[in-house]
Amino acid sequence: MGTVAFIGLGNMGLPMALNLVRAGHGVAGFDLSPAARQAAGEGGICVAASAVESVRGADVVITMLPAGRHVLAVWEEIVEAAQPGALLIDSSTIDVDSARAAHGLAAAKGLHSLDAPVSGGTGGASAGTLTFMCGGSAEAYASGKPALEAMGKRIVHCGGAGAGQAAKVCNNMILGATMVATCEAFVLAEKLGLDHQALFDVVSTSSGQSWSTTSYCPVPGPVPTSPANNGYKPGFAAALMLKDLLLSQEAAAGVGAVTPMGAAATGLYQRFVAEGSGEMDFSGIIAFLSEGAFEG
Numbered sequence: 001m002g003t004v005a006f007i008g009l010g011n012m013g014l015p016m017a018l019n020l021v022r023a024g025h026g027v028a029g030f031d032l033s034p035a036a037r038q039a040a041g042e043g044g045i046c047v048a049a050s051a052v053e054s055v056r057g058a059d060v061v062i063t064m065l066p067a068g069r070h071v072l073a074v075w076e077e078i079v080e081a082a083q084p085g086a087l088l089i090d091s092s093t094i095d096v097d098s099a100r101a102a103h104g105l106a107a108a109k110g111l112h113s114l115d116a117p118v119s120g121g122t123g124g125a126s127a128g129t130l131t132f133m134c135g136g137s138a139e140a141y142a143s144g145k146p147a148l149e150a151m152g153k154r155i156v157h158c159g160g161a162g163a164g165q166a167a168k169v170c171n172n173m174i175l176g177a178t179m180v181a182t183c184e185a186f187v188l189a190e191k192l193g194l195d196h197q198a199l200f201d202v203v204s205t206s207s208g209q210s211w212s213t214t215s216y217c218p219v220p221g222p223v224p225t226s227p228a229n230n231g232y233k234p235g236f237a238a239a240l241m242l243k244d245l246l247l248s249q250e251a252a253a254g255v256g257a258v259t260p261m262g263a264a265a266t267g268l269y270q271r272f273v274a275e276g277s278g279e280m281d282f283s284g285i286i287a288f289l290s291e292g293a294f295e296g
Helices: 013-022 034-042 051-055 068-081 096-108 121-127 138-149 163-191 196-203 238-255 260-277 282-290
Strands: 003-007 026-030 060-063 087-090 112-115 130-135 152-159
Touching: 003 013, 003 051, 003 068, 013 026, 013 034, 013 121, 026 034, 026 051, 051 068, 060 068, 060 138, 068 087, 068 096, 087 096, 087 138, 096 112, 096 163, 096 238, 112 138, 112 163, 121 130, 130 138, 130 163, 138 152, 152 163, 163 196, 163 238, 163 260, 163 282, 238 260, 238 282, 260 282
Parallel strands: 003 026, 003 060, 060 087, 087 112, 130 152
Antiparallel strands: 112 130
16 A cells, blocks of 8 residues: 555545545645644544655645645645655645646646545545545546545546546536525425425435435435434535535636526525524525525
8 A cells, every 4th residue: 555645634634534544555644733633643644744744755645625725835835845756636625727726736846646626525534435526637547546445435537637626616516506496495395385204205206306305305304314404513514515606606707607506506605604604514504595584
């Protein structure tokens, strides 16, 4: 098994890194948070003194960071310390332009790279069932696949540099819009006197079926594992959904794509988060729709 450096040991990064340890990889990790570093050390990760220190001697370097500016700042440092032939993988969800700029930083030093954002949330990170959407060369994809398979169930090569991020923003624009539509339908059904379970039984096996209904039903009862049955604790926080929707609208504006449903979902989540619900699961927007908070 190869040596992996993992930079960014937060709610997603730490369980991903721990799955690499379980798969037999030697993992050196770094995070700015002392608490994250402590948890990593307790899980068998060799905690480095800095991001640069973590990558020395690593065959694969993985970053999981909040935004494009953080990724670029870290990559500008680590490309100088990475060993020849190392593969750099960014699994953050960032804008496509920043992803392509990160590929450029790696290429300038003769290093292979992938943008490989994930889908599956914290549950998938812990269970090792994430989906990775990969952008980069076929050679980089083949090189990175063994490490990614230790953390995920499905690894998809989407195309060249930035293609992984493009797939992620498109996927999550669909998710945000379908969750809003699903919540609206359950609110309407309730006002029409229709039982939640009855609507679920119909929609989950009919043409209105979607992941937002069958796996993440926004009302308590039909799907026991959905956040609706746990006080809408994330899951996938509304603030993160808003981040992804804003990225989708930035990407759409950049290429002149018209995305009215994506724009509408973005506006709704902006208002939801502004109400102080950013840390609630994104399916919790049903309560605001039910209360008529978005009327007018």
